[in-house]
Amino acid sequence: MSNAPAIHEIYLLPDGVDKVVETKSTKIPNASTFHLEKEDHTLGNLLRAELLRNPKVLFAGYKMPHPLDHSVDLKLQTTADTSPLTVLQEDVNSLMRELGLIKKRFENEMTLHNMQSSDPNGMPYTVDRAYS
Amino acid sequence: MNIDHHSGLSFTEAGGPQIAIKEVTPTTVTFVLSNTDLSVANALRRVMIAEVPTIAIDLVDFELNTTVLADEFIAHRLGLIPIISHQAVHLNYRHECTCSPYCEECSVLFSLDVSCQSENAMSVYSTHLVSSSPAVQPYVDPANEKGVLIAKLRKGQQLHVKAIARKGTGKEHAKWAPCTGVAFEYDPHNKLRHTTYWHEEDARKEWPLSAKAVEEPAPRDDEPFDYKAKPERFYFTVESTGALPPTTIVTQALDVLMRKLAEVHRVLGGIAEAQGEPVVQPTYNL
Ligand SMILES: [Zn+2]
Numbered sequence: 001m002s003n004a005p006a007i008h009e010i011y012l013l014p015d016g017v018d019k020v021v022e023t024k025s026t027k028i029p030n031a032s033t034f035h036l037e038k039e040d041h042t043l044g045n046l047l048r049a050e051l052l053r054n055p056k057v058l059f060a061g062y063k064m065p066h067p068l069d070h071s072v073d074l075k076l077q078t079t080a081d082t083s084p085l086t087v088l089q090e091d092v093n094s095l096m097r098e099l100g101l102i103k104k105r106f107e108n109e110m111t112l113h114n115m116q117s118s119d120p121n122g123m124p125y126t127v128d129r130a131y132s
Numbered sequence: 133m134n135i136d137h138h139s140g141l142s143f144t145e146a147g148g149p150q151i152a153i154k155e156v157t158p159t160t161v162t163f164v165l166s167n168t169d170l171s172v173a174n175a176l177r178r179v180m181i182a183e184v185p186t187i188a189i190d191l192v193d194f195e196l197n198t199t200v201l202a203d204e205f206i207a208h209r210l211g212l213i214p215i216i217s218h219q220a221v222h223l224n225y226r227h228e229c230t231c232s233p234y235c236e237e238c239s240v241l242f243s244l245d246v247s248c249q250s251e252n253a254m255s256v257y258s259t260h261l262v263s264s265s266p267a268v269q270p271y272v273d274p275a276n277e278k279g280v281l282i283a284k285l286r287k288g289q290q291l292h293v294k295a296i297a298r299k300g301t302g303k304e305h306a307k308w309a310p311c312t313g314v315a316f317e318y319d320p321h322n323k324l325r326h327t328t329y330w331h332e333e334d335a336r337k338e339w340p341l342s343a344k345a346v347e348e349p350a351p352r353d354d355e356p357f358d359y360k361a362k363p364e365r366f367y368f369t370v371e372s373t374g375a376l377p378p379t380t381i382v383t384q385a386l387d388v389l390m391r392k393l394a395e396v397h398r399v400l401g402g403i404a405e406a407q408g409e410p411v412v413q414p415t416y417n418l
Pocket of ligand 1: 224232234236237239
């Protein structure tokens with residue numbers, strides 16, 4: 001009775017649809033568009049910004065073609081000594097390491113914080129206290 | 133050895149992004165993320181709100197409702213009750229399960245059976261909900277032991293409800309969002325001019341300084357505008373609904389973001405192999 005899009009279309013990748021499709025440009029050398037299915041500004045902007053910090057990248061930009069289509073188009077041009085596919089793999093890789101490091105340092109800080117803080121009663125303050 | 137291919141510096145010791153936790157309470161965590169890009173900080177913020185899974189009531193079956201409130205009104209209120217979601221990591225999403233319509237791998241059953249016998253109005257709270265799983269209970273704030281008010285009943289009124297709670301994310305419905313809010317701030321002195329303060333005569337007299345202003349040196353009056361400067365310190369306060377401890381929201385959000393990137397990396401590797409291009413092997417571990 002309604003034409004509202006099904007809510008799972010936001011996150012559920014349908015059978016037979018590829019998560020990433022590379023379309024090489026026929027007009028510009030070393031340029032590709034990567035179509036990321038079921039992703040949004042979270043990954044689009046993260047990848048674009050990381051790519052722009054790479055000296056091998058000549059152009060990087062992304063768009064969400066339509067607010068009701070849950071996909072992102074990432075356009076990328078690189079220098080001639082490499083390819084967009086290689087550069088994107090490398091930059092996804094270095095983002096992963098950066099996030100892994102943030103997680104590790106956050107957990108270290110949590111341990112440190114739990115050791116330093118304590119209750120007036122002398123009970124060590126743990127982050128999970130309310131959930132035991 | 134982890135080498136950052138942009139800077140060529142070793143990533144392991146002092147370099148890279150930094151975290152400083154300022155305060156932890158049962159429902160909030162305040163921290164500073166520094167030496168990273170705005171896009172990384174913002175991706176973390178977005179994932180904490182929309183993509184960290186929790187458990188919330190999703191399907192409500194009314195066996196009897198003689199209260200003055202309509203079924204859908206009560207169903208909506210039940211959906212918004214924060215439920216302790218440590219078990220969410222072990223639960224299947226509905227679309228991951230082959231069952232019909234639900235099973236214990238993907239759902240937790242709640243029942244609510246109340247009737248008012250007294251002359252006074254009876255209040256029904258989230259603590260009246262009975263869960264099928266001891267580990268999955270409505271969150272109760274220590275300052276408010278009765279829980280969340282669901283409805284009020286007059287003498288003779290009854291409410292008999294079976295509710296199914298499922299795993300989901302804030303992307304699908306805000307009831308699954310683990311945070312009530314994420315405070316996110318950078319550049320308290322607006323040195324980067326990412327914002328413009330509306331003013332009558334003097335913006336500096338009319339706008340109060342941010343509480344974070346003490347963390348960074350104020351610009352001198354004669355300081356030229358640095359158009360190449362980038363934000364580097366990000367001030368976060370994550371406030372939990374109670375579904376997950378606030379620090380867990382942060383670490384799980386980082387996991388979710390890493391899993392997203394790992395999936396993209398895996399698929400890109402497959403494309404590279406099929407096209408005969410170099411496959412970049414992962415140098416991280418999940
Ligand atoms: Zn199931």
